[in-house]
Amino acid sequence: MPDDPAYLAQLQDYYARHRVFPPYSGIGRLVGLKSKSSVSAMLARLRLAGFLEATPDRRLKPGPRFFERVVADSVRAGFPQPADDSAKETLTLDEYLIENPSRTVLVRVKGDSMIDAGIQPGDIAVVQRSFEAHAGDVVVAIVDDEFTLKLLDKEDGQYVLKPANPAYPVIRPKGKLELFGVVVGMVRKYR
Amino acid sequence: MPDDPAYLAQLQDYYARHRVFPPYSGIGRLVGLKSKSSVSAMLARLRLAGFLEATPDRRLKPGPRFFERVVADSVRAGFPQPADDSAKETLTLDEYLIENPSRTVLVRVKGDSMIDAGIQPGDIAVVQRSFEAHAGDVVVAIVDDEFTLKLLDKEDGQYVLKPANPAYPVIRPKGKLELFGVVVGMVRKYR
DNA sequence: TTGACCTGGGAACGATCGTTCGATAGTTTG
DNA sequence: CAAACTATCGAACGATCGTTCCCAGGTCAA
The missing domain is CATH 1.10.10.10 (Winged helix-like DNA-binding domain superfamily/Winged helix DNA-binding domain)
Known part of the structure; x- marks a missing residue:
């Protein structure tokens, strides 16, 4: 056999x-x-x-x-x-996380501003570009020429970026909110 | 050239x-x-x-x-x-996370006992079996015939299982600690 | 211009590849 | 019990592999 x-x-x-x-x-x-x-x-x-x-x-x-x-x-x-x-x-992990390979980028997370959402520094975010974002999504935004990972939310019809860490302030963009993409997955490697 | x-x-x-x-x-x-x-x-x-x-x-x-x-x-x-x-x-993410395919199992996380370690319910843990565990590793242990995800630690030369959530108690195994495997990665999918 | 140097093409060669064909041993079926 | 089937082995074979050597053409420095 x-x-x-x-x-x-x-x-x-x-x-x-x-x-x-x-x-x-x-x-x-x-x-x-x-x-x-x-x-x-x-x-x-x-x-x-x-x-x-x-x-x-x-x-x-x-x-x-x-x-x-x-x-x-x-x-x-x-x-x-x-x-x-x-x-x-x-x-398979790839198929599970990446639906649209050509529009998917991996971004390594810096800082602990999303720590309460279970996103730690060193984690890798699976980011899908040109993807319609809604309030409640975790997004990669461009603020002051830097990528930043935040929770997208709405206040008085205005989009704001909320960190998941009380030590950080809510970001209320003055002009147009520039989004790089939406976080569709998260990957962490131990050891 | x-x-x-x-x-x-x-x-x-x-x-x-x-x-x-x-x-x-x-x-x-x-x-x-x-x-x-x-x-x-x-x-x-x-x-x-x-x-x-x-x-x-x-x-x-x-x-x-x-x-x-x-x-x-x-x-x-x-x-x-x-x-x-x-x-x-x-x-590919598979290659990033999985070094030893035949000994690797994916386990879906239930409960919020590891929430402070950035591991949320619904996440998928990449578990490598028969892998030497050390204090500080996140491990999958078998307690009361169920898988449970905890942080392995040592107290007085004795291994204990610590949750990452103050609402849960530390588990001090009476007999032999039964380990299923070591968590080498973590995957989460949004939306 | 000459000559050393580099890069790619072409051909030949032995090594190794994966296929194929029986034969054998163990198991299942009738 | 015999027959059919399965999984493996062992050997042989042609095909293909990657290496090697030599040559053609181009570039650069003297």
Whole structure:
């Protein structure tokens, strides 16, 4: 019985380390198959399942499902996906956060003016440009020639920029409010 | 005069599309070099510059500088890389956050016990299993058959789980502390 | 102008690749 | 129990790979 999930996991790890696939012989060594024909069969299976694809040059490349991750719910103590194929929610982080790649920019957060909104210095904000902003959105505005991350709100029909930190003042733009984009996601890396 | 930056940009584009490199002949077609020897020379230069490396199998792989990406800094008002859109989409968030795919699980956060650490309900924690935890890490522990997200700390040589919210009590495990994994990243989506 | 130097093209070569074809062992089906 | 199927192995094969060497054309300094 072939253990394709384990093979796939090995491949994913190797790819994460090197950003490239090894040759068939290397894959064999990696996953514990001694024959290239076994590797070939295994890869064909993964290809059918959508984990792998081929480039125009007929080279191996990661398929759409290659980067999927399992989302575990915090309520169940059942450990992650032993054989639980049924209610398995998967997603790739890219697709989850970035809907419009060409208009999406990452901005590293400076300062703690949004700390009460769970946005800390060093975090990376996923910013979508030319996106209609509404009151309640976190936005990247341009104030005094600098990017600034604030909560967009409305006071007396006038847009204002509110920090999420009592130590900072509310910004009431004099002229036109210049928006760079809307924050659609947030990413933080520990360690 | 060789136009290495342009060559590199082409390579990065191709890689962003396929997550894999073409063979030398394909690279030649891609960047406009008609001879594999020229390609070889060009790649050697890029290798020296740190954009490319070799795998243990002596295959081409992206080097540390290959994914260099202008993360817009909040200090400058100069808009991010207007002309050079090509090298922009190379770094994916998956690659940024997930180092070890087979041991990484996503866990959706429930409750506000970590709110002061900037972790809100609905956020998705990137959890790496079987990863040595130290005091100061945010960890996913198993308490009463449920996942729980807490800050790992040490009191009198004993590990304890501290919430980041004064409304919750510190958890001092009676027996052995059961850890599910260490939180290495955090993702949030707005709207 | 000459000659060293650099860059890209072309051809040849051995190494390595991925495919293919049986054979084998273990499991499932009838 | 026999037959069919599956997953693997091992060997052989042509295709393709990346390297290497040499040459053509251009540039720059002497």
